[in-house]
Amino acid sequence: MSGASETRSPKPSALNGFEETVKDFWNSRPRRPHSGRKLAGVAAAIGRRYGIDPVVVRIALVVTTIFGGFGVPFYLLGWLFLPGESDEVSGFESLIGRGRSSVSPAFAVVLMILTVVSAGGSITGSWFDGGGxxxxxxxxxxxxxxxxxxxHENRPAPVAARTSYPAFTGNGAFTMTDTAEAPSPARGWDPLAADPAGWDLPDAPPAQEPRPTPPPPPSYQAPQRRPRSKVGSATFALAVVTAGAAVLAGLNGATWFDAQHIVGLVLGVVGIGLVAGAFARxxxxxxxxxxxxxxxxxVLTAAPFKNFDVRGGLGDINPTPQALTELKPLYQHAAGDIDLDLTKLPDGAPYSTTVSNGAGNTTVTVPANADVTFDCHTGAGEASCFGRKSDGVGEAALIGTDNGPDGVGGQKITLxxxxxVGDVEVRRD
Incomplete structure (x- = not known):
């Protein structure tokens, strides 16, 4: 017993603040493994790094994709900034020359573009305000x-950068290899790369004994294939049925079933199928x-035309009502051109009508001396109403009243x- 106090190795210090935690997370980022991945290995990397089931991470990504849409840009960010299991750096760092990565520079640029587009869509457009x-x-x-x-658990070991050193072959020549050690000055090598022992002629190689004939290989047996899971087929069939039922509901007057919600429903079915497939392989x-x-x-949620309606027919229509009883309060169409002519209606009591078109051009012709109160709008295209125009995407509606060349006193019309998507025009006969 010397009486000296026993020396113990210090324990790892705890993370003492937000900045230190973020820095340590970056320095010990999860690495995308080669095995156990479904696409890029982001969920598997997070699961292995923090000791949780990757299925839980996948479910969280599906949920955040459906409710807010941020699961997609998060996965793309992981693909871009988490290095592979055998990579020196991530795809983004390789793009700026920090090291080697299995993600090519061209694909890293594609990932960056997709990340920006998907993140912008999830933040600026969502089914729930602020959901992204x-x-x-x-x-x-x-x-x-x-x-x-x-x-502090499962910290990944860094991958050493590859370096190439000349390796001496023993006959006065050098070869480049990734595994050879760097030459040491203590060995006293000749600057001309000649080993002093290399000047002696080598002895004749000993005679080789004849090798025994190997036994014949056993008969080949093909590996048994695992039974194919029916999760994919069942999910695809359910997704088709869901889409068809939603479209029929929208055509029958259910206003909730617009294009965005239909795509969301189908995506939810596919997401459930992916989660089930993770368990059933x-x-x-x-x-x-x-x-x-x-x-x-x-795209649908980020676009300015947020209420694309599947109700109405397809193709061009040219309604020309001859009496007020033939005038419909709503002309609704899913896709195609609408040309509504109101000049054949007799003068009399004020009337109003609404024209709603999903995709196509809409033209409304009114009598020359009618007093028209109008509201014209298009999500993407040109709107022209009695000389007032707007052109582009997401422009404000044209609202006002035009009494015609004779002034006030004509037929009162509210339009x-x-x-x-498409052009809108309201003009006089």
Missing amino acids: LISCALIAAALYLLHRSRG GGRGLIGLAIPLAIAGL KVSNN
């Missing part, structure tokens, strides 16, 4: 708390259906024209 920001905050808070509580092909659906949903 809320889901983003929830994901960030969950990662922060996970790293605070489990950041099937349904991987559903990813090819989920990605375009997610992009379509983001509302709304297009999602």
